[in-house]
Amino acid sequence: MLNPRATNEDLTAKARIRNAAMDLFAQYGESRVSLRAVAAEASVTLGLVQHHFKTKAGLRDAVDQLVSEYFYQAVHSIPPTGTATEVASARDDAVRRMLRDNPAVVNYLRRTILEPEPTQQKFLERLVELTRNEVVSLRESGLASTTRRESTQIVAILVRQFGELLLAPMIDAVWQMVSGPDDADKPHLTITVDE
Template sequence: MNKESVNKEFEARPETAPKAWHAGDLTAKARIRNATLSLFAQHGEDGTSMRAIAAAADVTVGLVVHHYGTKDGLREAVDTLIVELFATTLSSTPTTGAAREIVGLRDAAVEQMLRDNPAIVDYLRRALLTGPGYPGDVLSRLAALTADQVRALRGTGLASTDRSVTEQTVTTLVRQFGRLLLQPLVNRIVDEFGEPGQYAPELVVGVKSRE
């Protein structure tokens, strides 16, 4: 199954596609979390004040502190939201069929979820490129989620057992996050230097095992 077919098959399953988070018509606590995601994605954690978060969520600073305490609490809430969206996205895909098709559908589902949530893309880019990195951060939690998914697929025969869980986890994350980081560079080069009407090539990122 080629990528176009995979995308069409997933798009034909609208009842399974997770919806983007929305800032409107939510509880104050959810509005605060969503405002934090947007502002952290744009300006980074250090460049975002509690006052700015309160203003974006249309609440008082005191209510932000009441619900989340500190920026650490806000970051934890945002990280949890992102991990849950990834988990929901992956659980929405089929678990029967050819292994290659299952992998394609899962990648297409993640790609669609990220397209629906550009703030999450920007947030993850910041975490990957500028974050200090520590056990338990959003990237660590996404790696743990991916490893759990790999183990589940191995248990049902949909993932090979010829390679280690770690290697399969790395391959999956590099495949999913490589384009997230580098496709904008490809697009920019084509926009600035490409011929009129030229489309940016689609980046394909993978991992090659050491012999």
């Protein structure tokens, strides 16, 4: 899978600013991060941040686009070949691997989805649209049911791919409360949704 973020050595100042914003938004939440803090993190001037993104909203849109690209790349790293179940499972696994390898994406998603601000609705809309496009494509290629409602399929995919991500902090906290010295491994959450 291509890395939508790339590495700092390969990046323009604009991309470094966007990446710094994602890291800070993921760690502290967008409302607690100033453009000045983003500039300092990216080792650029505040004027350069404003030149490229104008406002915090412009910067948030760029971060949302980057996170969406992570999902697009993960899903499209799996060709639509095999049975519907095989393709869905492989794509879910690709998304899980991408999330495991990109903790800033995970933290950004948790903050965006679980601590929503009115301005962040656009990001959820972007994820829904990306998922809708995938469902339409899979339906057209015969890899998704055309008898089930498209809306149900979209929700099922998002629950499968995000459920574990969003519930993991709670599971970790509960496990620490209830596990004993003889408990070797924490249970792994797997969410399945009938399609």
